[in-house]
Amino acid sequence: MNASPSPAGQVWAHVGQRFTPQNHDVVVVGAGRMGSACALYVRQLAPHLRVLLLEEGGLPNEDGATLLAPGVWSAREPSGERLEGERLEQARWTRRQLETAFGDVSFAPRPLIRLFAEAGPDRSPTADALAPWPDARAMVNAPALPFAEVEQDAATYRPGAVALAAARAAVAAGADLMLNARARPVPGGVVVERLTVTNTHQIVTHETHTLHAGVTILALGADGPSAAEHELGLHTAHARAYRQVPRLNVPSDDTTPILHAGGLTLRPQHGGFTLIPSIHHRDPHGYAPTGGRLTGVPTGLRRETLEDLVGLMDALPPLGTGALELGRSVSDVPGVWLALPGGRPGGLPQHQRLQDGVHLLLGGPQADTLGLAVAYDLAATVAEVRKRPWEKSGF
Structure with missing residues (x-):
């Protein structure tokens, strides 16, 4: 029973x-x-x-x-x-x-496509890997990131x-x-x-x-x-670190692949992309997130994240356009404290x-x-x- x-x-x-x-x-x-x-x-x-x-x-x-x-x-x-x-x-x-x-x-x-500047095992030409998704292909400067690895599952x-x-x-x-x-x-x-x-x-x-x-x-x-x-x-x-997730207003749909380049993940979401930056280090005790400056103009992105995105603008040209939501202060860009197990x-x-x-x-x-x-x-x-x-x- x-x-x-x-x-x-x-x-x-x-x-x-x-x-x-x-x-x-x-x-x-x-x-x-x-x-x-x-x-x-x-x-x-x-x-x-x-x-x-x-x-x-x-x-x-x-x-x-x-x-x-x-x-x-x-x-x-x-x-x-x-x-x-x-x-x-x-x-x-x-x-x-x-x-x-x-x-x-x-x-x-949804496929996850990792983009690289150098050849390696299991990597194919970026143009071939992105061929099924023309919109995603248009986001990438293939000569800057000529190789790709596709994780299908x-x-x-x-x-x-x-x-x-x-x-x-x-x-x-x-x-x-x-x-x-x-x-x-x-x-x-x-x-x-x-x-x-x-x-x-x-x-x-x-x-x-x-x-x-x-x-x-x-x-x-x-x-x-x-x-x-x-x-x-x-x-x-x-430990912990403060991670922001800015938006990139470039069109995406239910078939758009996830892209990853230089530690940055571009996650298709809500008709555009949510950007997930890499975490470089633990934030020290008492750290308060503050926005960095781009060409002297205040933004809502913390300095480390802003520097990473600027470094990828040649490889991912939409990052250098108005499609990227920079904000004017930290409160303009969604962010959260993230646990770092083991620091x-x-x-x-x-x-x-x-x-x-x-x-x-x-x-x-x-x-x-x-x-x-x-x-x-x-x-x-x-x-x-x-x-x-x-x-x-x-x-």
Whole structure:
């Protein structure tokens, strides 16, 4: 006889909904795609555990890294190196999850074409590689980047839709969800401030609760390491960097390939392109993003990003036209703090046990490709499940 499904969890979206503090086995702080997915996987693997998912804003949070994530799945690292071994199997499993587990997240197979100035293994002439896509071919100065490598099985999707679907599925599986709740870890649980907005548009604390939990998972993105240090006194080797994603208003459609050149990824989106610059280094503590100048004129792009784009203007001529949205201040160009696992620009997603009952969950630059697998791995660790679905032996 099959066990009856778990009843849906409770949702507290605003302070008008009365909340009575109660203990939970697992509290996940942060409802981005990795935190929401982790909460879902814990409930799927260990439905006897009481799970609470906390989020400071809405779902998905407009200030979080998930909403501005590129949403590009690729079986390669940012450096272009191919993933191998278990990492490759995790990436393939993540792809299957994106295709089948979260409903419509705009998952779309799409070639990723990497452009180079020099010949190399598996590279063909750029003109030949881009021939099926005349519009993309017109964006590239082929003599400057005469060689190309095509990754046929890359794909794009909407990370924000994954976060929303995963959180909803977690609630349907029995997890509780509280929005507009700022949480900070303390020994044995978290302190939660339920937030509200005054008639003068100020965010204030309406009430505060201390919640006890057997396991606390910090899925706060770039804010996770600082929360561990400031609230628990635990130092980590992780870092963060501020990445902006400017727009290039050159037409694209559902068939346009993803382009990558000189560390810059051009992701077709909303009828144009979203530009994903490379990350060169961690930003120092206290760094405040400021715009650079182009021919003496202030722009909204930080200096490093502006220099990279200027350096690519000959190879990608549209970057040197009015199609590139430079802005006049930092606030004009969408940007977000991004976690750098291990403090490295190419750091892969990971989870880390900080102390008994406290885990840190980080995505970073490769969260699009490996984030869900790492979230599952942490959930399986918490649930004391040994097998992983990407292992050849399966469950």
